[in-house]
Amino acid sequence: MKKNLAEFLGTFWLVLGGCGSAVLAAAFPNVGIGLVGVSMAFGLTVLTIAYALGHVSGAHLNPAVTVGLWAGGRIGFKDVLPYIISQVLGGIAAAGVLYIIATGNGSSIGNFAANGYGEHSPGGYSMNSAMVTELVMTFMFLIIILGATDNRAPKGFAGIAIGLALTLIHLISIPVTNTSVNPARSISQALFVGDWALSQLWLFIVFPILGAIIAGLVYRAFDAKENTD
Numbered sequence: 001m002k003k004n005l006a007e008f009l010g011t012f013w014l015v016l017g018g019c020g021s022a023v024l025a026a027a028f029p030n031v032g033i034g035l036v037g038v039s040m041a042f043g044l045t046v047l048t049i050a051y052a053l054g055h056v057s058g059a060h061l062n063p064a065v066t067v068g069l070w071a072g073g074r075i076g077f078k079d080v081l082p083y084i085i086s087q088v089l090g091g092i093a094a095a096g097v098l099y100i101i102a103t104g105n106g107s108s109i110g111n112f113a114a115n116g117y118g119e120h121s122p123g124g125y126s127m128n129s130a131m132v133t134e135l136v137m138t139f140m141f142l143i144i145i146l147g148a149t150d151n152r153a154p155k156g157f158a159g160i161a162i163g164l165a166l167t168l169i170h171l172i173s174i175p176v177t178n179t180s181v182n183p184a185r186s187i188s189q190a191l192f193v194g195d196w197a198l199s200q201l202w203l204f205i206v207f208p209i210l211g212a213i214i215a216g217l218v219y220r221a222f223d224a225k226e227n228t229d
Contacts, residue, residue, distance in 0.1 A: 003079070004086040006057035010049040011090030014061045015188050018042035020098050022113035022178075039170035042179070047163025054159060058149075062182040063087055064208040068142035071216025073223075074149075084184075091188030099192055114189040114197040115180045115204045123175040127203065130177045134207040135214075137169045138181045142215030147222075180204040181211075 021041035025033045033041070050059045058075075060066045063084040069075045095112075102109055111120070117130035125133075144165040148158040166181075173179045180186045186204035190197035 003057040004082050006053040007060060007083050007086040008090035008093075010053050010057070010059050010061045011087040011184050012094040013049050014042070014045040014182075015091045015094035015185055016098060017045035019095070019113040019185065019189060020101070023098060023102050023109070035174050036171065038174065039167045042170050043163040043165075043167030046166050047159050050159030050162060057083070059159075061087060061184075062208075063184055064138050064182060064212040065142065065145060067209050068138075068145070068212030068216045071213045072142070072146050072219045073216070074146070087184040088187055091184040092191060095188035095192050109192060111178075111197075112189050112193045113178060114193045115178045115186045116197065116200050117177060117203065118200075120196055120200065121176060122178055125176045130203055131207050133173050133176045134180055134204060135211040137173050137179070138208040138211030139215045139218075141165055141169060141181055142212045143219060146215065146219040177204070181208050183208055 018038070018041050021033060022038045025041075026035070026038050046059070046061065049061060053059050058069075060069065060083055066075070066080055066083045066087070070077060070080050099109060099112075102112070114120075117125060117127045121130065145158075145162055147153060148161040169181055170179045173181075183205040186201060190201045190204075
């Protein structure tokens, strides 16, 4: 129960901090934080929660991360579904809070930082571009997570590496998909936008999870090589 609560709170903070910065602050007149600011916000949510709650649950904050760590042999299958449920619920709760805040001045929610492709991609990128982006970015994210949390890695720096990785991922991919690499983040925003966001949601569930599974299997090869050297 403690682990599930930690995943709920951690994902709540990631969605509120990351998507909140995109919805409320990215284009604020004259002093908006822009793409770089939103990228940093997502990275900072992961970095702060990694040190605050990582010792409780591992601070996955992301169904793709949980599945990737399972594929990499880091967690047992029994933890996968409870973690994912907690993450999705945490994301939805954060989106609910953000909805209340964002509409507090009479504004509509617009795209609510939802993920999309085609006409709903910030840069008009195709579905194929979105697939490749989400798969490759999530693959690299998991490789970094698995490596930074490896017993052979320097201790105490994993949160920094992972937070900076997520920042870099957003710097690259916000123009393509608004950056998912996290099905819980995508689900939470799509539920409030509805319509096109729900119809395109499948891509932001399938391809991050696929990229994470591939990364988990690839990282196992590093472990196998280490054992044979």
